Amino acid sequence: xxxxxxxxxxxxxxxxxxxxxxxxxxxxxxxxxxxxxxxxxxxxxxxxxxxxxxxxxxxxxxxxxxxxxxxxxxxxxxxxxxxxxxxxxxxxxxxxxxxxxxxxxxxxxxxxxxxxxxxxxxxxxxxxxxxxxxxxxxxxxxxxxxxxxxxxxxxxxxxxxxxxxxxxxxxxxxxxxxxxxxxxxxxxxxxxxxxxxxxxxxxxxxxxxxxxxxxxxxxxxxxxxxxxxxxxxxxxxxxxxxxxxxxxxxxxxxxxxxxxxxxxxxxxxxxxxxxxxxxxxxxxxxxxxxxxxxxxxxxxxxxxxxxxxxxxxxxxxxxxxx
Amino acid sequence: xxxxxxxxxxxxxxxxxxxxxxxxxxxxxxxxxxxxxxxxxxxxxxxxxxxxxxxxxxxxxxxxxxxxxxxxxxxxxxxxxxxxxxxxxxxxxxxxxxxxxxxxxxxxxxxxxxxxxxxxxxxxxxxxxxxxxxxxxxxxxxxxxxxxxxxxxxxxxxxxxxxxxxxxxxxxxxxxxxxxxxxxxxxxxxxxxxxxxxxxxxxxxxxxxxxxxxxxxxxxxxxxxxxxxxxxxxxxx
Numbered sequence: 001x002x003x004x005x006x007x008x009x010x011x012x013x014x015x016x017x018x019x020x021x022x023x024x025x026x027x028x029x030x031x032x033x034x035x036x037x038x039x040x041x042x043x044x045x046x047x048x049x050x051x052x053x054x055x056x057x058x059x060x061x062x063x064x065x066x067x068x069x070x071x072x073x074x075x076x077x078x079x080x081x082x083x084x085x086x087x088x089x090x091x092x093x094x095x096x097x098x099x100x101x102x103x104x105x106x107x108x109x110x111x112x113x114x115x116x117x118x119x120x121x122x123x124x125x126x127x128x129x130x131x132x133x134x135x136x137x138x139x140x141x142x143x144x145x146x147x148x149x150x151x152x153x154x155x156x157x158x159x160x161x162x163x164x165x166x167x168x169x170x171x172x173x174x175x176x177x178x179x180x181x182x183x184x185x186x187x188x189x190x191x192x193x194x195x196x197x198x199x200x201x202x203x204x205x206x207x208x209x210x211x212x213x214x215x216x217x218x219x220x221x222x223x224x225x226x227x228x229x230x231x232x233x234x235x236x237x238x239x240x241x242x243x244x245x246x247x248x249x250x251x252x253x254x255x256x257x258x259x260x261x262x263x264x265x266x267x268x269x270x271x272x273x274x275x276x277x278x279x280x281x282x283x284x285x286x287x288x289x290x291x292x293x294x295x296x297x298x299x300x301x302x303x304x305x306x307x308x309x310x311x312x313x314x315x316x317x318x319x320x321x322x
Numbered sequence: 323x324x325x326x327x328x329x330x331x332x333x334x335x336x337x338x339x340x341x342x343x344x345x346x347x348x349x350x351x352x353x354x355x356x357x358x359x360x361x362x363x364x365x366x367x368x369x370x371x372x373x374x375x376x377x378x379x380x381x382x383x384x385x386x387x388x389x390x391x392x393x394x395x396x397x398x399x400x401x402x403x404x405x406x407x408x409x410x411x412x413x414x415x416x417x418x419x420x421x422x423x424x425x426x427x428x429x430x431x432x433x434x435x436x437x438x439x440x441x442x443x444x445x446x447x448x449x450x451x452x453x454x455x456x457x458x459x460x461x462x463x464x465x466x467x468x469x470x471x472x473x474x475x476x477x478x479x480x481x482x483x484x485x486x487x488x489x490x491x492x493x494x495x496x497x498x499x500x501x502x503x504x505x506x507x508x509x510x511x512x513x514x515x516x517x518x519x520x521x522x523x524x525x526x527x528x529x530x531x532x533x534x535x536x537x538x539x540x541x542x543x544x545x546x547x548x549x550x551x552x553x554x555x556x557x558x559x
Contacts, residue, residue, distance in 0.1 A: 193419050194426065197412045203374055204410035209398035209427035209475065316414075 002155035003287060005162045011283040012276070013168040013237060016175030019275025020230035021256030023182065023268065024223030030199035030266035031219050034108050037115040038095060040253020041122035042088050042224045044244050046231025047139075048132045049084045051241055054140045065140035077142035081174070081232045085225035092224025093217055101213065126244030136246075139239040143167055171233045178229055179272055182222070186268055195219060199266065230256075251295065255282075258302045264315025273313055277301070323386055325350045325479055325510050326371070326402070331380035333363075333370050340366040342534040343380070348479060348512050353505050355513040355525035355542065357555055363534040364514040365407050368481050372404045373397045384479070399427050401478035405485065409468040413457025417448060420456050420467055424474030434474065441470035444500050462493035469500065479510045486517045498524050518555035522546040530555070 021043055028036045057080065058065040063072055099118050103111045127134040149164040186192040197205040198215045206212050234252070235241055242248050255278060263274025278298045285297035305312065324347040333341040341363050348354045358364050369375045371382055373394035382390040384402050412420055421441070425434045442449040445466040451459060456467060465485055472480055482501070486494040494517070502524055505511050515521035522528055525542040530551060538545060545551045 190422070190426070193415065193422060196415055196419075197423055200412045200414050201410065203394075204406060204412065205423075206374070206394035207372060207398065207404050207406060207410060208423045208471075209395045210423070211393070211395045 002151075002153035002160040002162050005151070005153055007283050007287045009162075009164055009168055011279045013171045014283060015276035015279030016172050016179075017230050017234055017237075017275075018256045018259045018279055019272040020175050020178065020226045020233075021253065022259035022263065022271035022275045023179070024227045025257050025260040026263070026265055026268060026271040027195075027219050027223045029260070030268075031195065031216055032100070032111070034111045034115065035257065036223075037112070038118040038122055039223065039227060040249060040256070041119050041126070041244070042092060042227040043231040043234070043253060043256075044249045045091065045122065045126060046084045046088050046228030047235045047241060048126060048231075048244060049087050049228070050080050050232040050235060051137055051139050052132070053080045053083055054142060058140055066138070071141050071144040074143065077236075080142065081229060084228040084232050088228030088231075089221040089225035092220040092227075095224075096217055096220040101216075123245040132244055134243045134245070136243055137241045139235040139241045141239065142236065143170060167236055171237060174229065174233060178226060182226070182268070185222075191215075191218065255295075255298055258298055262302060262305050262312055264312030267312065267314045267316075270312055270314035277313070324348060324383070325385060326512065327381075327383045328367070328371065329381040329383075331367070331370060331382065332378040333366055333375055334378055340534055341370070341377075344531065344534070344536045346529050346536065346539070348510060350510055351505075351508070352527060353501070353511045353513060353525045355515055355521040355528045356531055357515055357518040357521055357528060357551075358531035359516065359555075361533075362531045364516075364531055365483055366534075367531070368404055368406075368483050368512075368514055371397075371481065372402065395427075398475065401476065402481070403472045403475045403477035403479070404481040405468045405472045405483060407483040407487065409461075409464045411456045411459070411464045411468055413455065415456055416452070417454055417456050417459065417467055418452045420471050421448075421452075421474055424471035427475065433476075437474050437476060441473045444473075444503065445470050462489050462497075465489060465493075465497060466500075469497070469504075473504065473509075477509055479512060480504065481512045481514070483514045484516060485513070486515065486520060494520060518551070519546075522551075522556075 024039045025036065055065050057076060058072060061072055063070045095118055099114050100111060103114060126132050143166055146166040147163045148166055148169055151162045152159045153162050186195060194205065194210045194215055197208065197210060198212055202212050259274035259278045260271045262277055263270025278301065281297045281301050282294050286294040327347040329345050330343045331341050332343055344367060356364050356367060366375065370377050373392055377390055381388060384400060389397055421438060428434055447463055448467050448470050451463065456464065459467060485497050498520055501511060513521055513525060522542045522545060528539065528542045528545045529536055530538040530545065
């Protein structure tokens with residue numbers, strides 16, 4: 001019981017991170033029909049920008065970034081989160097303009113290869129000494145490590161404490177707010193309707209007077225800022241900040257991509273669902289079976305879904321031609 | 323001044339010449355039809371006028387302004403609206419959302435609501451399905467939705483690409499009646515059709531296109547009576 005509750009908490013926090021990243025993959029795929037392999041690197045940059053800002057801002061407030069006991073007020077974290085989102089949003093805009101837009105009419109494989117190129121470029125620029133450097137760092141704590149709730153639940157013969165920490169709750173709450181904003185934007189606004197129209201057919205959308213290029217740019221800004229938020233929240237939970245080209249980031253991006261595929265690539269609600277599904281499979285599998293195989297569960301689930309329901313949980317079958 | 327005039331338009335897909343110097347004009351208030359067989363270049367003509375394809379050479383003037391090379395969404399803003407082949411419905415959106423997109427470039431809410439009412443009066447079946455996903459509509463209903471949606475853009479020139487394609491004869495009749503009515507209310511129409519007999523009945527003037535070249539043009543009634551057109555397009559022997 002206690003173990004179950006604790007695993008559930010972790011799965012909810014990790015799941016919201018996967019969901020935030022998966023949204024970027026799925027939105028870009030929905031509109032341009034290619035996998036933006038550079039998306040996971042935006043998450044990394046979001047994390048590193050947050051780290052850099054924290055190290056600049058905390059000393060200004062007279063706080064020592066290396067002392068975890070002195071957490072700053074919550075607005076500092078909010079400010080850093082927003083700045084990272086804006087920075088990565090702009091970067092996403094620039095990447096689309098410079099790397100992908102010239103290839104709008106090129107075969108999809110060319111765009112895919114370009115995305116891999118952009119990904120390598122970002123990783124290696126990030127590792128330059130005068131950018132972020134190639135050594136791991138420790139992210140300063142931006143929230144006090146408070147236990148919001150401590151429950152004693154039965155576990156085996158006795159009782160064990162289950163802790164609901166502020167960080168986990170903040171991760172879940174922040175993600176939930178961002179996803180609700182996105183849901184509203186995509187399904188309730190004129191711009192969102194235009195995005196969905198472009199994802200169905202660019203040509204027909206432009207015949208409605210929709211400026212397709214602007215919609216594509218907006219999609220990249222949106223996806224990249226969500227990725228930045230995920231990067232920020234990730235280092236809140238795991239402050240050991242790995243260098244930009246570290247394989248752990250690749251794995252994080254890959255799992256989020258799997259989440260998008262499992263939910264039904266191109267489907268915004270599917271990406272959120274997929275994010276939570278793989279986090280649950282990963283966390284519960286790791287706890288109840290063996291944590292050595294935590295990655296295996298995720299990819300095994302992917303294989304099963306691809307066999308049983310290739311369009312993903314919420315994906316619709318390939319569009320019929322009239 | 324012609325509402326639309328196309329002059330010596332050349333368009334190619336890679337090495338394939340799709341249009342070889344075609345010219346046509348549409349006067350305000352007319353229904354003009356462009357007829358021709360499969361692959362003759364009818365859709366290519368419309369897609370080039372709408373800005374979806376770039377001509378290799380030639381000139382397209384709408385209301386006296388050269389529009390070739392402009393982005394499709396700019397051309398839409400000037401009142402040149404196309405209902406594409408296959409109707410161009412967004413199947414993943416509701417019927418209502420499809421209609422909203424018709425008025426995407428407009429912000430005059432009151433006038434949009436009025437135009438929407440009028441479009442739904444013309445197509446009562448679309449009104450019954452407003453909340454449904456557009457992909458669940460029948461072919462005929464989709465065509466009605468496509469035309470209704472185009473009307474919400476307040477077209478000065480409405481270009482229809484094969485509105486009768488794949489529809490039951492009765493529905494084709496309905497659609498052509500509405501086309502006449504829209505025209506009577508003042509909208510100029512350029513109609514591309516393979517169904518030459520229907521098209522020649524509603525149109526004032528007609529052009530015949532064959533493998534990328536205009537081979538005939540004139541008043542629709544005259545063309546309908548000519549031996550050449552009757553043999554090639556009306557199934558007469």
